[in-house]
Every structure is written in C-alpha cells, then in structure tokens.
Amino acid sequence: MVTNTVDGMSENIDLIKLAIVDDHQIVIQGLKNLLVPYPQIQIEGSFTNGMDVIHFLQTTTVDVVLLDVMLPGINGMELCKEIKMLFPQVRVLALSNHAERSFIMQMLQNGASGYLLKNVSAEKLVKSIYELHNGEITFSKEVKEVIAKPSLNELRGTPLLTKREKQILGLIAEGKTTTIMADELCLSPLTIETHRRNLLQKFAVRNVAELIKEAIQQRIL
Structure with missing residues (x-):
C-alpha cells in the first residue's frame, strides 16, 4: 500500500503492475x-512486439497494459482483443498519436478501458492508470471530444441494401471485376456498374477502397 498524491487526489492505493507496449524504444x-516519481506504479516489462507481451503475460501478473495502437506484425487493436480474450483481468490503456474516431471505437470494442493521446501530461497518464486500476474508464480531453461527436455515417445510419447489393458488395470485397461479377451473376456489365454506383452513393464514398472500409466499420462485411 502506497500513499499517492496526483492531480488533487490523495489516497492509499495498492501497487499497480504495468507493462508497456510500443514499437519505439525512445517512447x-x-x-x-x-x-x-510514482513508485506505486511498477513496470514489470516493456515490449516493441505484440506477441512478446502475450508470452510475458502467461507467466507474469500485470494489472495494466499501456498499449500503442500501431505496432509491427499484430496491430494494437488486434493485440488488445487477444489480451482481453486470454487475460480478461488485465486492463488495457491505449496510448496513441491517432485521434481518428475509427481507431478509438475499435480499441474500445476490442476491450480497451481507456484511450489517451501521446500529448497527455504525466499527471493525466498516471491518473488514468489509477482510474483503470479502480475499474473506471478513462480518456484524454481530445479523445472525449472525438467520442462525443458522431461521425457522418453514424448520423446517416447504416445504409439499407438490397439482397443483390449485398451480394455485389461481397464480390467487390473479394476483388472481383465487373466482367467476372457479370458472368457469375448472369447479369450485364452495365447492371453491375449501376449497382456499384448505387453502393458508392448509399455509403457516401468516392471509391471502392472507401466503400470496403465503410462497410467493414459498419459491420456489413
């Protein structure tokens, strides 16, 4: 039990065992x-590779994993999901340069209990680690603002697709060309192109790459 004072808090807290995962040693x-300056936070290990921390957690007790979102090999979002599946008692705190809503929401959906940007102060970082350890959810100010502002697609809602549009969307995601889709579905290439344009309009995107991205984010693919 250690006495702590940070950001106006003063309380006795248990030792918090921490692991850090970031692909930059300097970070x-x-x-x-x-x-x-915070002896109540004990760093048990640090890693630049996601799979190394998985092996580490199998033999070492850790309360909080401080996790970067962008990592080589398995990315932070998938690693977060893996950690929560194998070690549900471990709390994951994302620490990233990325403030995109899609990154934040995916981390939360995969089990993270907090998301901070790397420009946070040391006090905010420490306070967030305490909050996670106490079972709370924590965000930096900028992240709260992003979460509070719904995306355009959320405001529009999920597009309503016909059975044929869903079928063609799936084939587009598989990389099929208009000619191949026309042959497989016994439709004319012009009909396929019409469905393509309708899909782009319904998702309010400019090209196939954005179409696939939006469909995945909205869990249609």
Whole structure:
C-alpha cells in the first residue's frame, strides 16, 4: 500500500503492475522516465512486439497494459482483443498519436478501458492508470471530444441494401471485376456498374477502397 498524491487526489492505493507496449524504444524509455516519481506504479516489462507481451503475460501478473495502437506484425487493436480474450483481468490503456474516431471505437470494442493521446501530461497518464486500476474508464480531453461527436455515417445510419447489393458488395470485397461479377451473376456489365454506383452513393464514398472500409466499420462485411 502506497500513499499517492496526483492531480488533487490523495489516497492509499495498492501497487499497480504495468507493462508497456510500443514499437519505439525512445517512447518506452520516455514513459519509464515519466513514471519514476510514482513508485506505486511498477513496470514489470516493456515490449516493441505484440506477441512478446502475450508470452510475458502467461507467466507474469500485470494489472495494466499501456498499449500503442500501431505496432509491427499484430496491430494494437488486434493485440488488445487477444489480451482481453486470454487475460480478461488485465486492463488495457491505449496510448496513441491517432485521434481518428475509427481507431478509438475499435480499441474500445476490442476491450480497451481507456484511450489517451501521446500529448497527455504525466499527471493525466498516471491518473488514468489509477482510474483503470479502480475499474473506471478513462480518456484524454481530445479523445472525449472525438467520442462525443458522431461521425457522418453514424448520423446517416447504416445504409439499407438490397439482397443483390449485398451480394455485389461481397464480390467487390473479394476483388472481383465487373466482367467476372457479370458472368457469375448472369447479369450485364452495365447492371453491375449501376449497382456499384448505387453502393458508392448509399455509403457516401468516392471509391471502392472507401466503400470496403465503410462497410467493414459498419459491420456489413
């Protein structure tokens, strides 16, 4: 039990065991230096590779994983999902440069209990680690603002697709060309192109790459 004072809080808290995952050693070292004044936070290990932390958690007790979103190999979003599936008692705190709503929401859907941008102060970082350890959800100010503002697609709602449009959307995602789709579905290429245009309009996107991205985010694909 350690007495802590940070950001107006003063209380006795248990030792918090932390693991750091970031693909930049300089970031890891910076985080370690920031946390030196807080002996109640004990860094158990640091990793630049996602799978290394999975192996580590199998043999070492950790309360909180401080996790970057962009990692080589398995990305932070998938790694978060893996950690929560294998070690549900571990709390994941995302720490990222990415403020895109899609990143934030995917991390939360995959089990993260908080999301901070890397420009947060040391006090906010420490306070967030405490909040996670106490079972709370925590965000930095900018992340709260992003979450509070719905995306255009959320305001529009999920597009209503016909059975044929869903079928063609699936074939587009598989990389099929208009000619191949026309042959497989016994339709004319002109009909396929019409469905393509309708899909782009319904999803309010400019090209096939954006179409597939939106369909995945909205869980249609």
